[in-house]
Amino acid sequence: MASSYFSGVARPDDDGHISVSEEWTQGRGIYGGVPAAAMVHAMITAVGRPEAILRSLTVHFCAPLDPGSAEVNAKTIRSGRRVTHCTAEVVQQGLVKTHCTASFAAPRVGDLDWREVLMPKVTPPDELPSIPVGKMGGPRFSQYFDYRFPIEPLPLSGADTARLCTWIRPVDSPILDTPHAVGLLDAGAPAVMSRLTAPRAMASIDFRIQFFTALPLPKVDPTHHWLLDTHARVVGDGYSEEMAWLFAPDGSPVATCQQLIAIFDG
Secondary structure, three states: OOOOHHHHHHOOOOOOEEEEOHHHEEOOEEOOHHHHHHHHHHHHHHHOOOOOEEEEEEEEEOOOOOOEEEEEEEEEEEEOOOEEEEEEEEEEOOEEEEEEEEEEEOOOOOOOOOOOOOOOOOOOHHHOOOEOHHHHOOOHHHHHEEEEOOOOOOOOOOOOOOEEEEEEEEOOOOOOOHHHHHHHHOOOOOHHHHHOOOOOOEEEEEEEEEEOOOOOOOOOOOOOOEEEEEEEEEEEOOEEEEEEEEEOOOOOEEEEEEEEEEEOOO
16 A cells, blocks of 8 residues: 555656556646656665665656556666666656666765755744645646745745745655655745746756655654755856755754756746
8 A cells, every 4th residue: 555645656666667547747747756766666666775774866857748558677787895886767668758866875984974054944834824836837747745934935935035945845745865865956936936926837857865764753753744855046048056954843954956947938
């Protein structure tokens, strides 16, 4: 039985296939968090080492993934004593739709340990309304996530800065493991939206995620929201560079995601 709506479409079956309905679309295809998480599931199985957690993931969206069935393939490139390198792809009708490389690594014993990045001080999610992003011109898949915006600027507010803070969680509150976190990192509204006043079509070209800790985290209430702090620092030539930090409910930094987004003509 699937542990959540998301894992129901993003976890490959025993034959290595996923089947995704049009309810998970964003523009022309399925939103990128689904094939990305499917490849993570496949690579975790291929690695077969629970102590080696996902540390770095680079995903390239080669073509839109259409609703329906797709095949997920993963293989290990090299497995060392602590670090394992993998690759995976999502294939549909003989075409590679999504491709990735990843590094899994076991913890090392060392004398350096700090967290200089702090979660922004924002209004707690239980004091904020849930925003129906899908009913406000957002992508169809957003129905599966709960969004709350704690500070300005807000999406489509015509602000002077391209930055968004978003409390987010899956609507059915699963325990947040690594594939679910990959889904969250690609489910937030692009930060460039804060400088716009009307919706614009956009699509991810690629993204690179780095994880700082193993997931799921112990003693985290699955009904709690996680915070995305996203900033589009450079936009030009129809593309947006975007950096997002993912913070756990307790404020600890969990991952970063640097993404290249194509912005289509208005």
